[in-house]
Amino acid sequence: MRERKAPNEASEQMLSPNCAGSKARLMFAGVLIFIGTLTIFLFVASRNFGLSSPPENGGDSDSYERLGYNLAAGLGFGYCPSDLPILAGKAEPSAVQHCEAGCDAQEFQLTAYRPPGFPFLIAAVYRISPMNYRAVRVLNCVACAAAVTLGSLWLARRHSVMAAFLASVTCCIDPRFREFAGSFLTENLATLGLCGFALSFAAFVERKTVLNATLCGLSLSALVFIRSFYVAWYPVLWIAVAWILWCDVRREGRSRRDAIRLAAVFCVCSVLLTGPWWVRNCIVLNAIMPTGTQGGIGIADGFSDSAMENFGSWTSATADSIINELRDDPKVAGLSEIELEKEHCRLGAAYASAWIKSHPQMLLQLTWWKFSRLWEFGSTQHAALFGLCAVGMWFSRATPLCRILMLLFVLNSLTVMATYHTYERFLTPFRPLIHAMCAWGLTAIVRTMRSLLLRSI
Numbered sequence: 001m002r003e004r005k006a007p008n009e010a011s012e013q014m015l016s017p018n019c020a021g022s023k024a025r026l027m028f029a030g031v032l033i034f035i036g037t038l039t040i041f042l043f044v045a046s047r048n049f050g051l052s053s054p055p056e057n058g059g060d061s062d063s064y065e066r067l068g069y070n071l072a073a074g075l076g077f078g079y080c081p082s083d084l085p086i087l088a089g090k091a092e093p094s095a096v097q098h099c100e101a102g103c104d105a106q107e108f109q110l111t112a113y114r115p116p117g118f119p120f121l122i123a124a125v126y127r128i129s130p131m132n133y134r135a136v137r138v139l140n141c142v143a144c145a146a147a148v149t150l151g152s153l154w155l156a157r158r159h160s161v162m163a164a165f166l167a168s169v170t171c172c173i174d175p176r177f178r179e180f181a182g183s184f185l186t187e188n189l190a191t192l193g194l195c196g197f198a199l200s201f202a203a204f205v206e207r208k209t210v211l212n213a214t215l216c217g218l219s220l221s222a223l224v225f226i227r228s229f230y231v232a233w234y235p236v237l238w239i240a241v242a243w244i245l246w247c248d249v250r251r252e253g254r255s256r257r258d259a260i261r262l263a264a265v266f267c268v269c270s271v272l273l274t275g276p277w278w279v280r281n282c283i284v285l286n287a288i289m290p291t292g293t294q295g296g297i298g299i300a301d302g303f304s305d306s307a308m309e310n311f312g313s314w315t316s317a318t319a320d321s322i323i324n325e326l327r328d329d330p331k332v333a334g335l336s337e338i339e340l341e342k343e344h345c346r347l348g349a350a351y352a353s354a355w356i357k358s359h360p361q362m363l364l365q366l367t368w369w370k371f372s373r374l375w376e377f378g379s380t381q382h383a384a385l386f387g388l389c390a391v392g393m394w395f396s397r398a399t400p401l402c403r404i405l406m407l408l409f410v411l412n413s414l415t416v417m418a419t420y421h422t423y424e425r426f427l428t429p430f431r432p433l434i435h436a437m438c439a440w441g442l443t444a445i446v447r448t449m450r451s452l453l454l455r456s457i
Contacts, residue, residue: 029161030153033168038145040172045137045182052134057089061184065093067114068122072099072130077119077280078110078338099130109337112281112292117193117226118186133184140188144181147195148172151432154199158399159440167432167439176424177431186227187428193223194429198404204266205244205400208254213262216241217269225273229426231291232415233408234270240407241266285342295419296345302370302420303352308362312369314422322347370421371413389434392441405433 045051055061066083070076080103085091101108125135148171156164171177180187197219204212220237224230245259271278278290285293297319301307306317323344326332332343356363376382396402408430416426 025161026153026156029156029164030149033152033164034145034149037148037168037172038141041141041144041178041181042138044178045141048179049137049182049184051137051182054092054133055184057092059089060186062087062089063114064118064184064186065122067111067119069093069099069126069131070102070108071119071123072126073101075101075103075105075108076110077114077116078108080109081107093131096130099126110284111338111341112285112289113294113297113341114292115186115224115226115228115294116277117222118189121189136184137182140184141182143188143192144177147192147429148432148435150192150195150199151436154202154401155436155439158396158401160443163439163443164436166442167436170435170438171432174431174435177428180424180428185425187425190223190227191429191432193219193226194408195432197223198401198408198433201404202399202401204241205404208245208248208262210262210265213265214269217266218272220270221273225277228291228294229415229419231274232418233411236407236411237270238267284338287342289342289345293341293345296349297341298348299352299419300348303355303363303366305355307366307420312366312373312421314420318351319344319348322351367417370417373421374413374416374427376427385434385438388438388441390441391445392437392439394441395444396437396440401433402437405430405437 042051049056055065066079066086067077070078070080070083079087080101082102086093121139122136125132125139129135148168151171152164152168155167180191182188197216200212200216200219204216220230220233224234242263245254245263248254249256249259281290281292282288289296298314300318300322301314301316304318306315307313323340326340326344326347332340335343372378375386393402393406412426412430
């Protein structure tokens with residue numbers, strides 16, 4: 001008698017690359033998607049910013065650029081006094097032939113406010129070609145195109161090449177996603193990092209090997225290295241990996257020693273990039289503050305009157321007020337900038353805690369505003385986008401990526417509600433995977449309707 005395949009095994013064969021097309025066909029599709037999306041992102045970035053234009057004035061972009069320059073000049077992760085007009089948006093960086101220190105070691109002020117991933121990329125570019133804004137913007141466009149390609153190739157392997165092309169096209173016409181392509185911000189690298197982590201996590205769930213555990217851990221470490229917002233995910237993800245391996249021990253007969261080895265590989269690799277940075281932050285701050293000062297400073301505006309006035313959206317009003325009061329306080333006149341930054345972080349966290357305790361009746365409303373702003377409640381276009389994404393996730397529910405994406409959606413939402421929301425920046429990295437699920441949902445709906453029509457004839 002012919003052996004009957006288990007449902008999971010049968011579905012796995014149905015979704016294998018041989019059903020969607022040959023490996024050569026998938027590779028060709030991947031090359032086309034990457035070239036097409038990269039071309040569009042370069043065009044959009046050229047139109048929006050100008051590929052050779054300096055960072056946008058007076059915001060995060062100038063801060064990242066100056067950090068990258070000072071790293072390339074050999075000063076370290078911080079600022080010179082001459083950087084202050086640039087950071088304030090009152091001046092542009094000067095063109096130079098070589099990245100040279102703008103101040104001596106005594107004047108240089110270290111910082112622990114920004115995540116290091118993007119400044120390190122800028123420094124790598126500047127070491128080869130100083131002040132090459134075009135190269136930085138092009139690399140950011142490459143990161144966006146690579147993220148779209150990864151999500152589309154997963155869709156091609158699991159569903160169809162047609163759906164993969166559809167996902168890449170909808171990503172390119174998504175105005176919220178395009179506006180960040182080529183920007184001097186962390187969105188581009190964070191998008192690639194998040195897509196890489198989600199897909200490597202899915203690969204690990206499917207095949208629990210040392211290689212997949214290593215890649216999954218490294219991709220998580222890279223994601224947090226790029227954007228420290230995701231550091232809050234560590235405990236849940238470690239528990240999730242432990243649970244997955246424990247279920248394997250119970251159901252699949254995997255040895256406990258092998259499960260512990262895989263969990264250890266994942267956990268070690270997940271802090272391989274971030275661990276040294278955490279140690280550095282503790283040293284320069286002379287305090288147990290491994291993740292730096294950005295969280296403490298930013299949280300003040302996450303729970304404040306300014307957050308209520310802006311319906312949950314972040315502004316720097318409260319943080320600015322705290323630092324201005326600090327600078328006017330004669331008691332802290334002798335503090336260095338890094339010491340002032342540490343005190344700013346401490347006071348910001350204390351302010352948020354005090355506001356929560358004194359405004360418990362507003363907490364639910366504020367949390368709801370953050371959640372609704374994150375998911376664009378009230379927008380017809382986003383209602384359609386997320387609704388179609390939900391349909392795609394329903395049809396793809398047998399795949400590990402669908403369950404992982406749901407977990408990451410929950411973690412992202414909880415982190416925003418527990419901290420702060422600012423425009424589109426915390427949902428942008430999910431866009432390629434959201435569009436992949438939308439494409440799956442749309443093609444599945446079309447196939448279902450066609451099947452129903454054929455039956456009725």
